[in-house]
Every structure is written in C-alpha cells, then in structure tokens.
Amino acid sequence: AQSVAQPEDQVNVAEGNPLTVKCTYSVSGNPYLFWYVQYPNRGLQFLLKYITGDNLVKGSYGFEAEFNKSQTSFHLKKPSALVSDSALYFCAVRERPNYGQNFVFGPGTRLSVLP
Amino acid sequence: DTAVSQTPKYLVTQMGNDKSIKCEQNLGHDTMYWYKQDSKKFLKIMFSYNNKELIINETVPNRFSPKSPDKAHLNLHINSLELGDSAVYFCASSQDDEVNTEAFFGQGTRLTVV
Numbered sequence: 768a769q770s771v772a773q774p775e776d777q778v779n780v781a782e783g784n785p786l787t788v789k790c791t792y793s794v795s796g797n798p799y800l801f802w803y804v805q806y807p808n809r810g811l812q813f814l815l816k817y818i819t820g821d822n823l824v825k826g827s828y829g830f831e832a833e834f835n836k837s838q839t840s841f842h843l844k845k846p847s848a849l850v851s852d853s854a855l856y857f858c859a860v861r862e863r864p865n866y867g868q869n870f871v872f873g874p875g876t877r878l879s880v881l882p
Numbered sequence: 883d884t885a886v887s888q889t890p891k892y893l894v895t896q897m898g899n900d901k902s903i904k905c906e907q908n909l910g911h912d913t914m915y916w917y918k919q920d921s922k923k924f925l926k927i928m929f930s931y932n933n934k935e936l937i938i939n940e941t942v943p944n945r946f947s948p949k950s951p952d953k954a955h956l957n958l959h960i961n962s963l964e965l966g967d968s969a970v971y972f973c974a975s976s977q978d979d980e981v982n983t984e985a986f987f988g989q990g991t992r993l994t995v996v
Contacts, residue, residue, distance in 0.1 A: 813986065
C-alpha cells in the first residue's frame, strides 16, 4: 500500500530565507511524486512532479523538489521564501499511472513565512 | 475557463436531507475523483472513475453514490445527511498517460450539516 509522511505539521521561516518542507513516501513500485499547495478556502494547486529522470525537479513559483530514492524522500525547497508562500502544502504519491488509481496524500504541512 | 468546476461552493443543509454536488471538467481527462477533506485537512479518496467506469470505491457509507453520465462529469449524491458528513469535498481529474499524471482539483464544496 502506498503512504506518505510529512513529519512536520508546521514550518516557520523568515522571509528571504530558504525553506524546506519534508516528505517521505512508501510505494511498492516506481513512485510518481507530487507537491500541491492549498491556500485558505481554495482547492489544491499543482506545484511540481517527479516521474523519472533528473532527481531535481523545478515547478511553479520558484519551488523545486529533490527526489532521493535511497531515502524515499521528496523534499520541497525554495531558495528565498516569500510571505505569499504561506499556505498548506501536500505531498502525494501514486504508483505508475494505472487508470483510475488514486493519489495518496500526506497529512499536510503548514508553512508560515514571517515578514 | 475553469478547468474543474464544482457546484455549489457552499452547501448548508439539515440532517436527514438528500443533496447533490456536481463536478465538470473541460480538460478532456479520462479519470475523475472525489476526495473528502476533513476538519484536520486530511485528504481521503472516496471514489474514482475512468471513462465512466467506477475504479475505486473506498470504505464510504452507501449513502454516498457517485454518478458519471459521461467522462467529463462526476456527480456526488448524498442521502440522509449526517452531522459527520460535514467536510470539504473536492472533485479532481487526471489524464493518466505516461507524462501527464498530475491531478487538477476543483475549488471544493464546503458541506455543513446542521
């Protein structure tokens, strides 16, 4: 069975500092990994994904994530945080797309960027 | 044009009522989903459909019945609503080829049962 852990409920970072939001996963086959962001009273917005290839993937709004197979991790990073990055971040995993198979989400990490 | 749209955005209703939430996607995707987000923000799959065929039916009370009249629509009907059904319900869709694997989400429907 697939599962995702986000070990931190909350991450606080000062504006302009680098940020990291952690994610580890468990899946039997090759993982497809995703990061989503949710702003208050909004749906989930797709940020980036890892399918195959380069372990460092770049996404929207200056975010990037690093896939580490040996550590089964897919941490989200940004070199310089903005106050507007404050939101709820979800990591998700699915196995090789098998029509209709679902995305399994982590519990979410609330990011607060302090001015 | 909104890619995945849900209606209504807010739904307040009394216990015991029957209600429906509609979802439409204009992305040409083959797969659609319903997720439930509880008060702690956990997201849990309820149903998935691929080309109108039910693929996933998680442990959801049979008061919840999805209907997919075509691959662009996936509606959720809920009978005999209970207080515990209060949550935000998200519709999503995905294409599911080798590259385009991400899901796109609607804005959510906040259901409050009183």
